[in-house]
Amino acid sequence: MNEQYAIDIITRNAEETEAAGRRLGEIIRDTGARPFIALYGDLGAGKTVFVRGLAAILSPGSRVKSPTYTLVNEYRRGPVPLFHFDLYRIAEEDELDGFGFEDYVAGGICAAEWSERLGDSLPPDAVEVRIEKLEGDERRIAVRGIGEEKEA
Template sequence: MDRRYSEETEWTALDPSGTIRLAEELAAWSAPGTVITLDGDLGAGKTFFSQAFAKAIGVPGVVNSPTFTIIKEYEGAAMPFYHMDVYRLSQIEADELGLDDYFYGDGVTIVEWASLIPELLPDNRIELFISLLENDGRRFRIRGIGEPYTLWCRKLQETKEEQA
């Protein structure tokens, strides 16, 4: 097992706007080859985050859940956006789809339910684990593995301190 350097932080979204702010931060730092993973219970806000992220990178129109298609591709302002939901992904489909072509391709990828396919993910990635708080609050536990994602965690930490 590769033991890459990783960094952790947390982001509390008291309401949907807090989730949108986090998505906007990550979108601003994204580049071709960026991989963001999302985990959390049903209704935690994985797709909501993905939609906010898509908007932030300039994807026009509606982004909805790719549950039945596994991967949807969109054209963003500066690069493509690959939106995956791997909840129902089988190994055969994974082989056919060639996930690495997306992860190491020209766009930015978000993977919902990524913890179901740990061995298929690229080593370097940023992982978001969403849990529910009271009312409309959400807690994001965030882990950046490798560069540039460890740096992203430190930058998020600074953003939080500025806002506090």
């Protein structure tokens, strides 16, 4: 477990979830890491909202829209590109090869909604973001680095 990414918070509205995304963005910016961010959570949990916060730090000024129909959106206003995936419509891992998934992983910071669709293609050093719907507008957000912490 890589503790440098650990965030545990309950948010009460979309603004607070976006702020949590900014917090992770700051950790990534300050460490210079290029992690694969795997987002998990039901429809409407707030995954896209969270990525909006990430992008505010990693690609300032970019307007984040859900890549539901395009599969991936690219945000290039920061030093490292941010690739935002929505894998909801991926039925089989084979489909990932078709659009060069590995090239995106190697080429920048990735944030992927519906990462459960990745199966064995989930990068081993991913950062997991789990968003759980609670009562009303409340969400529980847990962020964990699942890879080993790298020696400085």
